[in-house]
Amino acid sequence: MILLISDLHLEEQRPDISRAFLHFLKTRASQAEALYILGDFFEAWIGDDAISPFQRSIAQALRQLSDSGTRIYLMHGNRDFLLGQAFCREAGCSLLSDPSLVELDGERVLLMHGDSLCTQDEAYMRLRRWLRHPFTLFVLRHLPLTARQKLARKLRQESRTQTSMKASEIVDVTPAEVPRVMAAHGVHTLIHGHTHRPATHRLQVGGQAARRIVLGDWDKQGWALQIDGPDWQLAPFPLG
Template sequence: MRHTLFIADLHLGEDWPEITSAFLRFMAEEAPLAEALYVLGDLFEAWIGDDDNQPFNQTIKQAFTNLTRSGVPVYFIHGNRDFLLGERFAQQTGMQLLPEQQVIDLYGEKILIMHGDSLCTRDEQYMAFRRKARGWWWPRLMLALPLWYRRRVAKKARQRSLHINRNKPDYIMDVTPAEAERVMREAGVSTLIHGHTHRPAVHQFELDGHPARRIVLGDWYSQKSLLVVSEGGMALKSGALTG
């Protein structure tokens, strides 16, 4: 059956070997059977620049290269952990970079896809950082710094994020429903697919009097979250990382 795959929030890194193994199996066994693969951000736990050629990164690049060379297109939307991933990575792997929000035609339906962090407007502290990090000057400044320093900055940023988020109420870090409705209305769609919140679910609701749905991909910390879309419908799946 013709189908398209969506993944997000894998947070790949050398500290998570089980996730890496599950990802490599997925890329070798499941992804080649799809018509296309969409990666909706936070592929890496932290991406500090396309010039970081450590062996781990080369392994991940090769998995994407093998897939695209087999004829399966790969589309990527930046997340809040990998917004420094750039054109060099895309050219080396055959991946296609998409804007923060993209409307696609999937088996006859217009669907809006995105990472999802921009929908969490109640988290004012994060939104302030996001405006800086996605601006024109901050990424350029970071990429101009030595790799060793970027690694230090990324490590401190992860530690700070974990500390801050422990003290935030859950609703603050979740999607603001009104913002999701706004972007869907603006895009003219009734289906939105995103990640970021690590809360896999299919939310059914009404948008301007018509049925609508918001599909949230889960992360890969403890299980493999995967959305399979075909002409017959959508299935949000999860599976064990091992086996």
């Protein structure tokens, strides 16, 4: 069994989500061969050197799962793109690039966080390119902790404000971008998060049937894609 989740946005202010995640690790994930977390695992991450006691407790829970035999893979999201190798070593997980090609149940599958597919949101795409530039990442990681905290608060507030003002199609994936990216990677299954709009979309790529599976965010309920042989199930579950 393989599990894929995304967009938990873990933070101390939402203990219901962190409790549900810890329960998920001890139950379903403990029976899985692999767990993939496709970005926005934390609501914010300003550097591995700034890990809080809460975040460290999450890393320790992941390490316990990893030590029990479940492989854990973590991908950056737009909220936690500064997650680094130090956290992954502590948590016993492997950091995936975005996008990544993996094999699931014998099929080549493309995994993404999903924000890079939202090309109609030109302002965000410009910001994303700037934030992910190697020079910017170097500068951000070497800023004083207080400066990083202030910048993170500013970016989160601006993100909320801008998102609330944009049309829904602007903050969703660009329809034409999906088959283009899938064709470029030679796949017929794409799995991503980010949009908080869980669904399985059918489409054509290169004249063949294809699918885009969108993982749900953890807020009022949790979401997971469970792959058990040929059985792929995307389903919600209560956080309580």
